[in-house]
Structure formats: C-alpha cells, structure tokens
Amino acid sequence: xxxxxxxxxxxxxxxxxxxxxxxxxxxxxxxxxxxxxxxxxxxxxxxxxxxxxxxxxxxxxxxxxxxxxxxxxxxxxxxxxxxxxxxxxxxxxxxxxxxxxxxxxxxxxxxxxxxxxxxxxxxxxxxxxxxxxxxxxxxxxxxxxxxxxxxxxxxxxxxxxxxxxxxxxxxxxxxxxxxxxxxxxxxxxxxxxxxxxxxxxxxxxxxxxxxxxxxxxxxxxxxxxxxxxxxxxxxxxxxxxxxxxxxxxxxxxxxxxxxxxxxxxxxxxxxxxxxxxxxxxxxxxxxxxxxxxxxxxxxxxxxxxxxxxxxxxxxxxxxxxxxxxxxxxxxxxxxxxxxxxxxxxxxxxxxxxx
Numbered sequence: 001x002x003x004x005x006x007x008x009x010x011x012x013x014x015x016x017x018x019x020x021x022x023x024x025x026x027x028x029x030x031x032x033x034x035x036x037x038x039x040x041x042x043x044x045x046x047x048x049x050x051x052x053x054x055x056x057x058x059x060x061x062x063x064x065x066x067x068x069x070x071x072x073x074x075x076x077x078x079x080x081x082x083x084x085x086x087x088x089x090x091x092x093x094x095x096x097x098x099x100x101x102x103x104x105x106x107x108x109x110x111x112x113x114x115x116x117x118x119x120x121x122x123x124x125x126x127x128x129x130x131x132x133x134x135x136x137x138x139x140x141x142x143x144x145x146x147x148x149x150x151x152x153x154x155x156x157x158x159x160x161x162x163x164x165x166x167x168x169x170x171x172x173x174x175x176x177x178x179x180x181x182x183x184x185x186x187x188x189x190x191x192x193x194x195x196x197x198x199x200x201x202x203x204x205x206x207x208x209x210x211x212x213x214x215x216x217x218x219x220x221x222x223x224x225x226x227x228x229x230x231x232x233x234x235x236x237x238x239x240x241x242x243x244x245x246x247x248x249x250x251x252x253x254x255x256x257x258x259x260x261x262x263x264x265x266x267x268x269x270x271x272x273x274x275x276x277x278x279x280x281x282x283x284x285x286x287x288x289x290x291x292x293x294x295x296x297x298x299x300x301x302x303x304x305x306x307x308x309x310x311x312x313x314x315x316x317x318x319x320x321x322x323x324x325x326x327x328x329x330x331x332x333x334x335x336x337x338x339x340x341x342x343x344x345x346x347x348x349x350x351x352x353x354x
Contacts, residue, residue: 037302042243049239049310052232057083057315059229063126064105066221067119070214074109081322082108088319089334091312096338103337104328118208125170125206129163130226134234135263136160138256159263170210177207233311237262240307249295250303257293264288265307281308 061083062076086101102116136159173180181203188196213219238258244250265285285304289295295303323330 034298037299040246045239045243049236050314052236056229056232063225067212084319084322087315093334097334099337126226130230132159132163135259138259173207174210240310247299249293
C-alpha cells in the first residue's frame with residue numbers, strides 16, 4: 001500500500017467513525033426488522049439478477065474482442081477470464097485495481113499494455129454513453145402519475161444532454177485529437193504545467209482508443225453490445241429490488257424508476273475502497289432508496305446489501321476460479337497493473353457494474 005493510499009484509508013475511516021459517533025442516537029434503526037427483511041428475500045429474483053450480471057461480463061468480453069479486431073483477431077471466449085479476474089480484483093482491492101483487465105488482456109493476447117489501456121479508455125466512454133442513454137430514455141418517458149415525475153424527467157434530460165456532449169467531444173477528438181490536446185495544453189499550462197501535460201496525454205490516449213474502431217459496422221456492433229450489457233445490468237438492479245416481496249415500495253418498481261437508483265449507486269461506487277467501500281456503497285444506495293421510493297430504512301439497507309452482492313460482489317467467486325485456472329495471483333496483478341497505470345498516467349474508476 002502506498003503512502004497516499006494509507007492516508008486515504010485513514011481519512012475515510014475517521015469520517016466513518018465520526019459519522020457513527022455523531023448520528024448513532026439520531027437515526028432510529030430496527031435491527032430486528034432488518035434481519036426480518038433479509039429472511040424473506042426471494043432467492044429466485046436474486047439468482048436471476050446474478051445470472052444477468054454474469055452474462056454482462058460475457059458481453060463485455062465480446063465487446064473487447066471487437067475493439068481488438070483491427071489489430072488482432074481474438075475470440076471473445078478467451079477474454080472472459082480476464083474480465084472476471086479484473087472485476088474481482090476491483091471488488092477486493094478497490095478502484096486502484098481497475099487496470100487489471102487491460103494488463104491481463106495485453107499479456108494474454110501478446111499486445112502492448114499501452115494499446116489495451118487505449119481500449120480500456122474508450123470502453124469506459126462507451127459504458128458511460130450506453131448507461132446514460134438507457135438511463136435518460138427510461139426516465140424521460142416515465143408515466144406522469146408517478147411521484148416526483150418532474151425530478152425523473154429532469155434527471156433524464158440532463159443525462160441525455162451530457163451524453164450528447166460526450167458524443168460531440170468524442171467526434172472532435174477522433175477527427176482532430178492532436179489539435180484538441182495542444183489547445184488543452186496551452187490553456188492549462190499557465191495554471192499547472194504537470195496538469196497540462198497529463199490532460200493532453202489523456203486526450204491523445206482517448207483518440208488512440210477511438211481509432212481502434214475501424215469501421216461503421218464495428219461501431220454499430222460496439223454500440224449494440226454496450227446497450228445490451230447495460231440493459232442487463234439495469235434488469236439485475238430491478239430483480240434485486242423485486243426480491244423484497246414483503247416491501248411494496250421495492251417489489252413493484254418499474255424499470256424506469258429503477259434507473260434513478262442505478263445512477264445513484266454508480267455515483268457511490270466511483271470511489272471504491274477495499275472492504276470499507278462495500279459499506280459506504282450500501283449506505284449511499286439505502287439512502288437513495290429511502291429518499292426516492294419511500295422504502296423503510298431497514299428494508300432499504302437490506303436491499304442495498306443484496307444489491308451490492310448481486311451487482312458487485314458476485315464476481316469474486318468466479319473471478320477466483322478463473323484466477324486459479326489461469327494461474328494468476330489477484331494481488332500480484334492488481335499491484336502490477338496499478339504501477340503500470342501510474343506510468344501511463346491513466347485515471348482509474350469507471351462507471352457501473354458488470
């Protein structure tokens with residue numbers, strides 16, 4: 001663990017301890033009701049949600065193989081293990097292990113790490129775009145008789161606007177990435193020379209990532225796979241909510257209303273610390289469920305825990321199995337990929353699950 005990571009850990013722990021001390025007498029929480037909610041969870045819905053997440057990893061592997069196609073023909077099946085191992089490393093060691101997947105893929109297919117970091121960069125942009133399209137489309141067309149309809153519509157419109165802005169930026173970078181990087185370097189240099197060079201290099205990396213899509217056909221396939229994958233993730237969220245059959249506020253939620261929770265959950269997962277991040281994620285998601293849907297705090301907390309397992313922690317068992325089969329040490333590749341990411345000045349953290 002680096003000194004910077006240790007300081008971050010201490011800060012987060014201090015904040016959590018302070019929160020518990022300050023609010024322990026202000027928040028009424030019935031632990032008996034919490035356990036009661038967990039006892040009556042529908043396992044059928046939980047299994048369905050977990051299977052959807054597992055399939056999403058397979059779709060992610062298929063999409064990565066399309067990204068590799070212009071350089072090297074690689075079957076999607078050969079990349080599935082890298083996806084599971086990589087996300088298992090993130091679940092166990094936090095977002096600092098995000099580059100485990102490109103590191104493993106580069107080693108498996110015999111390509112440079114820099115080329116796979118470029119793929120990783122564009123993959124994150126497609127994730128963001130696909131999630132935003134599904135999110136905004138679902139929220140923009142929610143029935144008018146739903147509570148807080150205006151908030152849902154505004155959130156959808158804002159998300160769609162951000163998606164369009166990203167698409168325009170991506171188009172400009174694809175056509176004139178060097179010029180955009182040079183402009184960013186010139187504008188930011190007076191404030192910080194280091195930041196200017198870092199941002200410029202990231203823009204160039206994004207352009208290189210865009211260049212891995214060699215044809216309109218490949219672009220269409222990638223868009224379709226991205227939408228399918230995020231549709232599966234959204235459905236997994238809904239299945240997790242519907243597993244609480246004794247809580248009407250959760251058991252009857254539509255797909256469109258589920259999207260608002262997914263957005264809040266993704267936001268809460270961007271700073272994913274080892275182990276501690278699991279509990280902060282539960283707290284953020286439970287608070288969102290309580291605020292958005294009026295679910296009792298005990299049911300919301302129990303559902304948030306189930307949601308964390310279904311959409312995030314379920315990858316750990318198959319990830320460990322794939323690591324054993326491929327003779328990979330999770331801790332070792334996570335550490336090596338973190339070091340490689342620092343050398344390449346690539347930011348970690350990507351949206352969503354699966």
